[in-house]
Amino acid sequence: MDLSINFAGIKSPNPFWLASAPPTNSGYQIMKAFDAGWGGAVWKTLGVPVVNVSSRYGSVNYRNTRMAGFNNIELITDRPLADNLREIEEVKKYFPNHAVIASLMVETKEQWHAIIKDVQNAGADGIELNFGCPHGMCERGMGSAVGQEPEVLQTIVGWVMEAAKIPVITKLSPNISHITDPGLAAVKGGTDAISLINTIKSIVGIDLDTYAPYPVVDGKGSNGGYCGPAVKPIALQMLRELACDKEINKVPISGIGGIETWRDVVEFILLGATSVQVCTAAMHYGFGIVREMEAGLIQFMKDKGYTTIYDFAGKALPNVTEWKHLNLKHKVVANINPDKCVGCELCYIACDDGAHQAIGLTEGSRVPHIIEENCVGCNLCSLVCPVEGCITMQKRDDGTQHLTWDERTKANNIPVTFNDELAGGRHHWVPAPVDALKNKRKDMRR
Amino acid sequence: MAEYKRPSSELEFEANFAQKKPLMNSTEAYYESSRCLFCYDAPCMNACPTHIDIPLFIKQIHTGNVEGAAKTIYDSNWMGNACAKVCPTGVLCEGACVYNNQHVKPIEIGRLQNYATLAAIKQNKKIAEPGVPNGKKVAIIGAGPAGLSAACELRTLGYMVDVFEAKAKPTGLTVYGVAPYKINNEEALQEEEYLQKQLGYNVFYNKPINTSEQLKEIESSYDAVFLGVGLGTTASLGIPGEDGSNVIGAVEFIEDLRMKHHTIKIPSRVVVIGGGNTAMDAASESARMGAEKVTLAYRRDKAGMGAYKFEYDLALSAGVTSLFNASPVEITAQGVKFIRTQEVNGKLENIAGSEFTLECDLVIKATGQAKMGSLLKQISGVQLDKSNRIVVNMETYQTGNPKYFAGGDAVNGGAEVVNGAYEGKMAAKGIDKWLKTGK
Incomplete structure (x- = not known):
């Protein structure tokens, strides 16, 4: 088994890279990370050093999970360039086979050319262009201010390519309607690779005593950049959009956004990423978290018979399609395993209040039952059920029929008027409105 | 050997009677409350004789509305704090927790309830107010x-x-x-x-x-x-010697203990007569007071005891030994004279000639209250x-x-x-x- 990658010419012993962020602020941290098992690191963004505020991070805790979502208002490096360059050189001396990528963010063409020369001389294996930060730097015309203007982005990538002798990765901001616009601009500008997502513009919460957003800086706050496990679905979607675009997918993509476990890693690779970058998980658990990712990835590859990550990179892409191509004849219904059911009745109330009134309570038992004729197969009950494998969705169609919205549209077989006979829910039973007021539970009465 | 050293100070008494449901700290309450599933028509709530909206108060604890949690509890039960500590939760709310059905530890509802109510009490939070006087x-x-x-x-x-x-x-x-x-x-x-x-x-x-x-x-x-x-007071057994100075009713014994703590002296050999929860308490307490040999004597077999299993287990864990199918016939200065019993067709019968005496210094009658x-x-x-x-x-x-x-x-x-x-x-x-x- 070979976990190594060659990402647009950047070689790395494995696909696990630290994203440009606080964990890559110094040579000390990066050496520690490489020693722990990380294959590469994107150095905390270099540029004209900044001045940071105290109180920089905020988080979204969900139930007993800390930092399910995480945001920051920290800027790019506040350390002098010379210090960073010296440390890049030293890291490369100790870890010549690991990937050290310099993240850069400057303003003028001259600055770009100068800093590229500097990091190349220091021995960096690649360059990542930070066009993503949605806080602070964008107010100064950098970061997401560039990522949100495809033409500007393309111009700057062009400047970079004039000077770069090592591979260039363009890092995109998700704070945009169509991720393919900056993606295409980066490719047109000549980038060697793309990475995404950078953080999402966010307010993670408000202090209920001071009425200031977190993280609070002397009674005030600013929008931050959101990341952590909560953003993964957004990242996966954007990754897939780029990976499916025939112009953009000529360059490799490094996936970023909420990656914490081997499952996340595999999912990003299946949607076309050939390197992954991690920040929040390392900030939460330390560099040791890579052990679980690596072990899980190896196990997965072994189970599936893959020898390199390229064996399965992008394998999920053909299965991601437009809604109109989904089979309308596919039919699943929920099934409750009474031996596993604990009787919380969350499926019942979720279905009755939040879905299609397709679960009934059973007299004398806490195990609810599925009313199959009402079940639209929405999955909700199986999602709320707290027991592993208790509610499963079972296939009811025989697999012989296939009819999509697209096909129905072409066949003039779709509802077009407000009260169309072809309305999908036309013959679906729903209770009478007044039934809502009958049989109310005692504790729900007001 | 006694499991417990005789307490000679309030501190030692407290150690021997360490709280079975100690107060949770805020971190414990945070994590424990996070586990609640917020069941529909929650079985815990139905198992509570006062029907406290348990899923609601647990959610309130978790979202930092501890005062609101206390209010939810007191809305249903004016003894919210006492019940949190003394209720047999294992057979009531916690026993009904759906987690039990998959062998997952049930939510510690009693301790969460104690956490919320005690916080309100300690901070003197206003959770109720008198109604408009109606003159009655x-x-x-x-x-x-x-x-x-x-x-x-x-x-x-x-x-x-x-x-x-x-x-x-x-x-x-x-x-x-x-x-x-x-x-x-x-x-x-x-x-x-x-x-x-x-x-x-x-x-x-x-x-x-x-x-x-x-x-x-x-x-x-x-x-x-x-x-x-x-x-x-404790009901009479109707046997000779039960008015002796070496005999005390369980209710009176426990009251004495609750009021005087370590200052009462428990002799070394104690026999507790009875099979209910009060008998378990009295036996357990005698052992925790440093009695060397505490025997729980019950006239029927183990299965016939009225006590909750967890109360019996608690007594055993304190070092109490049990004696089943032994019915007291007389109490003397030496101890208790028992006769062996057996169940015949559902009726308890004494076995003729099986009398024996168990020597002891104190007899506690836990035979119900009059x-x-x-x-x-x-x-x-x-x-x-x-x-x-x-x-x-x-x-x-x-x-x-x-x-x-x-x-x-x-x-x-x-x-x-x-x-x-x-x-x-x-x-x-x-x-x-x-x-x-x-x-």
Whole structure:
């Protein structure tokens, strides 16, 4: 088994890279990370050093999970360039086979050319262009201010390519309607690779005593950049959009956004990423978290018979399609395993209040039952059920029929008027409105 | 060998009677509350005699609304803190937790409830207020869980309430009868103080009501009377020697222990007679007081015991040994003379010639409490069943004499604090209904 990658010419012993962020602020941290098992690191963004505020991070805790979502208002490096360059050189001396990528963010063409020369001389294996930060730097015309203007982005990538002798990765901001616009601009500008997502513009919460957003800086706050496990679905979607675009997918993509476990890693690779970058998980658990990712990835590859990550990179892409191509004849219904059911009745109330009134309570038992004729197969009950494998969705169609919205549209077989006979829910039973007021539970009465 | 060293100071007493359900810290409460599934029509809630909205108060704890959680609890149960500590939660709310069905540890509902209510009590949070005065007065006899619960509820409905208590302290068996490792005196009393401060009922201590003259006076001065008189002293065994100086009733023993702690002296060999929860408590407590040999003697077999299994296990874990199928026939200065028993066709029979004597220094009779029949029989119209329990309408808790309502042990024959709390509250609603509608 070979976990190594060659990402647009950047070689790395494995696909696990630290994203440009606080964990890559110094040579000390990066050496520690490489020693722990990380294959590469994107150095905390270099540029004209900044001045940071105290109180920089905020988080979204969900139930007993800390930092399910995480945001920051920290800027790019506040350390002098010379210090960073010296440390890049030293890291490369100790870890010549690991990937050290310099993240850069400057303003003028001259600055770009100068800093590229500097990091190349220091021995960096690649360059990542930070066009993503949605806080602070964008107010100064950098970061997401560039990522949100495809033409500007393309111009700057062009400047970079004039000077770069090592591979260039363009890092995109998700704070945009169509991720393919900056993606295409980066490719047109000549980038060697793309990475995404950078953080999402966010307010993670408000202090209920001071009425200031977190993280609070002397009674005030600013929008931050959101990341952590909560953003993964957004990242996966954007990754897939780029990976499916025939112009953009000529360059490799490094996936970023909420990656914490081997499952996340595999999912990003299946949607076309050939390197992954991690920040929040390392900030939460330390560099040791890579052990679980690596072990899980190896196990997965072994189970599936893959020898390199390229064996399965992008394998999920053909299965991601437009809604109109989904089979309308596919039919699943929920099934409750009474031996596993604990009787919380969350499926019942979720279905009755939040879905299609397709679960009934059973007299004398806490195990609810599925009313199959009402079940639209929405999955909700199986999602709320707290027991592993208790509610499963079972296939009811025989697999012989296939009819999509697209096909129905072409066949003039779709509802077009407000009260169309072809309305999908036309013959679906729903209770009478007044039934809502009958049989109310005692504790729900007001 | 005794498992416990004789306590010689309050500190050592507290260590021997360490709380079975210690107060949670905020981190523990945060993680434990996060596990609650917020079940629909929650089984825990249905298992609670007072129907506390448990999923709601747990969610409130988790979202940092601890005061709101306390309010949710007190909305249903005026003994919210006492019940959190003394309820047999393993057979009530926690026993009903759906997690049990997949062998996952149930939510520690009792400790979460204690966390919320104690926080409100300690910070003197206002969770209830008296109703607009309606000019009517209710007398309550007995400041136990049922009486106090009725008092609180009646105050919220605008009644003036006077509580007459025979003893020097409120809360009845919560302070006088429950094992000290379930709740300590301070915690038992502070909840009452907290509620009395907000609701303003009067309690007259050391004021036993036991003559017909007293009853008549009360009857003429108040619009309604609630009987929360509980039960009496330990019932008689009817065997020779049981009045000896080496014999004490379990109720009296526990009361003594609750009031005097380490200053009472327990001899080295103790026999506890009985198979109910009080017997388990008395045995467990004797062992924790440093008795070297504590024997729990019960006339039937283990399965026939009325005690909860967890109470029996607790006694065993304190070093108590058990003796089954042994019926006491006589108590002497040397100890207890037993006769072996066996069950024949469901009937317990003595085995002739099987007498033996178990030597001991102290005999604790945990053979149930006598009923307060003599007092109750003085009230005309109040009916008692053949076990001398007061007969009430199970919805309004009104007795045969319409002016009298009753609840708690005097009605149910001896149950948990939570049952008394529920019945007192229901009786208060019954009183309110009767005084407002005449029905």
